[in-house]
Amino acid sequence: MSVLLCFAAALVFLYVILYYVVFRGTGFSNSVRLDGKTAIVTGSNTGTGKATALDLAKRGARVILACHNREKSEAAAFDIRRESGNNQVVFMQLNLASLKSVSNFAETFMNTEPRLDILINNAGVLGPGHTEDGFGLAFGVNHLGHFLLTNLLLERMQQSGPSRVVTVAARLHCIGNIDFPHLASKKDLVSGQSVWHNLQAYCNSKLCNVLFTRQLANRLDGTSVTCYSLHPGVVYTKIGRSTSWWLQLLFTLFAKLFFIDPERGSHTILYCSLQEGIEPLSGRYFSDCALQEVGAKARDDALAKKLWEVSERLTSLSLQTES
Numbered sequence: 190m191s192v193l194l195c196f197a198a199a200l201v202f203l204y205v206i207l208y209y210v211v212f213r214g215t216g217f218s219n220s221v222r223l224d225g226k227t228a229i230v231t232g233s234n235t236g237t238g239k240a241t242a243l244d245l246a247k248r249g250a251r252v253i254l255a256c257h258n259r260e261k262s263e264a265a266a267f268d269i270r271r272e273s274g275n276n277q278v279v280f281m282q283l284n285l286a287s288l289k290s291v292s293n294f295a296e297t298f299m300n301t302e303p304r305l306d307i308l309i310n311n312a313g314v315l316g317p318g319h320t321e322d323g324f325g326l327a328f329g330v331n332h333l334g335h336f337l338l339t340n341l342l343l344e345r346m347q348q349s350g351p352s353r354v355v356t357v358a359a360r361l362h363c364i365g366n367i368d369f370p371h372l373a374s375k376k377d378l379v380s381g382q383s384v385w386h387n388l389q390a391y392c393n394s395k396l397c398n399v400l401f402t403r404q405l406a407n408r409l410d411g412t413s414v415t416c417y418s419l420h421p422g423v424v425y426t427k428i429g430r431s432t433s434w435w436l437q438l439l440f441t442l443f444a445k446l447f448f449i450d451p452e453r454g455s456h457t458i459l460y461c462s463l464q465e466g467i468e469p470l471s472g473r474y475f476s477d478c479a480l481q482e483v484g485a486k487a488r489d490d491a492l493a494k495k496l497w498e499v500s501e502r503l504t505s506l507s508l509q510t511e512s
Contacts, residue, residue: 217456217478221463223250227304227349228462229342231255231283231335232312234265237357237421240455241309245462246273250307255283255294255338285312285334287321288504295341304349305342307462310335310356310398315391317382324503325377327387331394336401337504343414350413351468354405355461358398358418360476363484365389365396367496376503397496399474399483404493406472415471417461421454422477 228245232238233254246252246269254269256262262280269278281297284290298305313331320329339354346352366389372378378393379386402418409416460478461467474483486492501507 216453217460217464219459219463221248221465223248223306223463225249226306227251227253227302228307228309229253229255229298229305230309230311231285231338234258234262235451237451237454237458238309238311239265239269240451241311241458241462242278243269243273244455244459245307246270246275246278249275251277252279253298253302254278254280256280256312257282257284257286257290283338284321285330285338286326288333288337289321291334291337292341292509295338298342299345302345305345306349306352308339308342308346308352308354309458309462310339310354311458313357313391313394316387319377323376325375325379325390327390327394328372328378328397331391332397332401333500333504335398336500337506337509339405340504340506341509343409346414347412352414353462354402354414354416355458356398356402356416356418357421357458358402358474359392359395360420361392362395362399362487365392365394365484365486367393367396367400367486367492369495369499372499396484396487399487400489400493400496401500402474403472403487403490404497407490407493408497409471415468417467417471418474419457419461420474420476420481421457422449 223245226249228242228250230238230242230245230252233242233252234256242252242254242265252269252275254262254266256265259280259282262282266278266280270276281294282290283294312335314326316326318326320326320333322329324333335356346354366378368378371380377390379390399418402416405416457475457478461475470480474481474487
């Protein structure tokens, strides 16, 4: 009996160490106000995006919930307005799986909103399928949609500066890969739709996020716009809702034990959005509210430049900015 008790105690101790040291991480506390400023948060009707939007609203910002599902997003906007006491929380429809929708969103925003101080590219998907334009879902939503959105809004951000672009990546970028010939022929970075391919596609898209931020910083050097990518922590969200039911069940059981909640997951996002003094670190990657090193591929400037050039062609960016 004593052996069983010792074993149980050891398991509890291990769980506490894993949760509080490895998974939970460091919190962020900052009293800065955002009155008169405007922020966009993609994927903000649930999870870390909603928690981030709520915090920004409490600070007095005008917050745009940029999401696809109107019903859920309007309900989220109502919740945030009620809890924050800030009526400047609005929903604008954005489907990152459609380049046309991204363009329409940007056009509407540029015609109706006089400033943009913070753009948070938070939305992400993990699962099978393709975008409206035929790209692999993870690559199309997690990278291409945000790539186009950011570029179409940069003019307003430069006018409003100092401003920031914050892109939610993941530590899994370290095992990501970019196969340009495969992308050119298949419009995706993976060759199948299995569970493993879906996970690899997600990792690849997160590498794209880090490289995009690196190259964006190079292009914005000398301007009033800075940018950052980050790992929010291992957060319990609905990112895997497109996967099979048994994988969702397994994910939920594990997540309940070890993953942090969305509010905690918003802390590094808020750090990159609000922390004073990190402007010289534009283009860098953060985790646990601190600067972190990235994998070797994510430090490759030639790779970052090539990804940017390919993304410009795939989104027809030059045609959109000229029109």
